Amino acid sequence: MNKTYLKYLLSPWIKNVPNKYVLNLNMDSRTITKGDLFIAVPGTKKDGRHFIREAIYKQSVAILCETKKKENHGIFKYIRNVLIIYFFKLSENISMLANRFYKEPGKKLKIIGVTGTNGKTTVTQLINQWSEILGNKTATMGTLGNGFCNSLNPTKNTTSSAIFIHLFLSIVLEKKAKLVTMEVSSHGLMQNRVKEVPFYIAIFTNLTQDHLDYHQNMKQYESAKWLLFSTHKVKKIILNADDEYGKIWLKKLLNYYTVAVTIQNPKQKKYSTKWINATDIKYINNSVLIAFESSWGAGEISSHLIGHFNATNLLLSLACLLELGYSLSDLIRTSSKLIPVHGRMEIFTFIKKPTFIIDYAHTPDALKKTLDAIRLHYSRYIWCIFGCGGDRDKKKRSIMGAIAEKMSDKVIITNDNPRNEKEKKIIQDILNGCKNKKRILIITNRKKAISYAYCQAKHNHIILIAGKGHEEKQIIQNRHINYSDKKIVLNLLEKKI
The missing domain is CATH 3.40.1190.10 (Mur-like, catalytic domain)
Structure with a gap:
């Protein structure tokens, strides 16, 4: 167990700190235990400073609280015998604190x-x-x-x-x-x-x-x-x-x-x-x-x-x-x-069945390079199954649609991780980059999209499944559903049909 004096830990920034033992550093109020130093900083989604009361209730040894005011740096007080110390630009110094601890x-x-x-x-x-x-x-x-x-x-x-x-x-x-x-x-x-x-x-x-x-x-x-x-x-x-x-x-x-x-x-x-x-x-x-x-x-x-x-x-x-x-x-x-990395240009091939390639390509450049690689190694008919993540960079969607249409023989647009965006909106953004939208298949259910390509493809075809790679969850709204491109591919290829 690590055990460090609070006075030593904070000495590069704050002097005259009461000398308490710190057993652990913690930024998650839900997992605080007695003896933890709770570090309360604003995050991208939640502000840790809103959970100071919880940290006090769970008997943190002390709380470091980020302050926007330089003049408040180093000021400390007690609430219910829990020491609260104000720290200017705390977010920028957590790495150094952890390194010292x-x-x-x-x-x-x-x-x-x-x-x-x-x-x-x-x-x-x-x-x-x-x-x-x-x-x-x-x-x-x-x-x-x-x-x-x-x-x-x-x-x-x-x-x-x-x-x-x-x-x-x-x-x-x-x-x-x-x-x-x-x-x-x-x-x-x-x-x-x-x-x-x-x-x-x-x-x-x-x-x-x-x-x-x-x-x-x-x-x-x-x-x-x-x-x-x-x-x-x-x-x-x-x-x-x-x-x-x-x-x-x-x-x-x-x-x-x-x-x-x-x-x-x-x-x-x-x-x-x-x-x-x-x-x-x-x-x-x-x-x-x-x-x-x-x-x-x-x-x-x-x-x-x-x-x-x-x-x-x-x-x-x-x-x-x-x-x-x-x-x-x-x-x-x-x-x-050396073997291919999980979810990165992984090749799955069985005799007299289409060849599947699974790749994490989820950016325009990655999708282009992946399709380039397939053309370079195989002179065959290429299926491209992909989607784009919701609540993420929307500007790349139409670009990826254009790349998929230009560089593959058949495109199926499906769901990636739509998150809290409407799947129809994401798909339309992708389609905006395609010249001949009638040639593009839309099958929103990812498992059905892969199964359709497998049933329709010939044994000498390549089926690229792009975007999720190694991932074993699909995020739809706030639900994390068990899902794996690799498992679906192996189940299809192992069927005796």
Whole structure:
């Protein structure tokens, strides 16, 4: 059990604090127990300050309350023997508080942060797989869950809360982990969740349209991602220098330790400390062969991950592991053992039945690259089944409709996670990007849409199911319904018809 003096915990910000023991940090009043320090800050949906009475009733050892007035910083009072301390800009300092409480666990670990619109999950999981294959215990935090490579606990957010991140780091440190990979979202960066995490390596995958419901425009979205490289604790930076933002950032980071990852674009290496450049890529059925040259030497890796974008993901992962000190020959030798990531370009094929591909693609760029990859590897008839999430970026819907219509032979629009939006409105937004709406099928029930495609498709057809990937719940209004694209596909393929 962690036990820290409140006086020590707050000493960087507030002096003369009564010296009480804090047993736990907590931002959720529902789970408070005696001895917790309750941190009351405004959130995106609820304001923690509204739950101070509950924290008092449950006998918190103390309450930190965010104040908007700088002159109130450090003032404290008692209500029913519970100490309440006012803290200016508390939200911005939770990561530092958690780091102090858990005795700075990140200093004893090598932490890899991966940010970008698409590819975060694949890159973190490839690093995890590769390091585990080579005999090293790796912990991870991200969309697929938090934990060790083959034992993940589900999570609601790509990037967890600042308190949970440092708790997690302290737990995996006790379990003898040396390496931690972490997906870093733009929301997490804006909300200071990783502010005090010491990243040994930060990786940038790409930046394309997404989350504009939160960031409003691409300029603000870019600024959020740039925070990881400009204001956070980062020792080394690996950039996809083929991405338009990656190219700009590489030149802005001339005085930093950077690695440029490119595909047949060796010019970028002059702006970086080290580099990897793919010189030739062969796309063969369900695999890819990548010949490359680099600061570490030349070679060729093979993988069962398909598509041009996965070639970039593989090279970013390779660069990271080389920076961690793994040998190039070992990485080349074991590359073929890497398997596709759950819900990311997962291929399901049975003899004399259509081939299904499940992918998390839920942005215009991701959907385009996924369909590009399928065309690259298979010269076949493509079905595309997808929808768009409710209460999320509405601007991308028509763009995704246009991409699906242009790049596939048959489109079925269905529900993704409509949440509290009307499904008809979401579907109409998608249809607004389609030129020939009569050619588009609309089957709102996702299971029925997949079943229809399976029954109508020929054995040599490809059926892409995009948008939900690994998810095992569908959110309709406020209900979280058990649902899995993968389970439906396997049930269909295993039927003896």
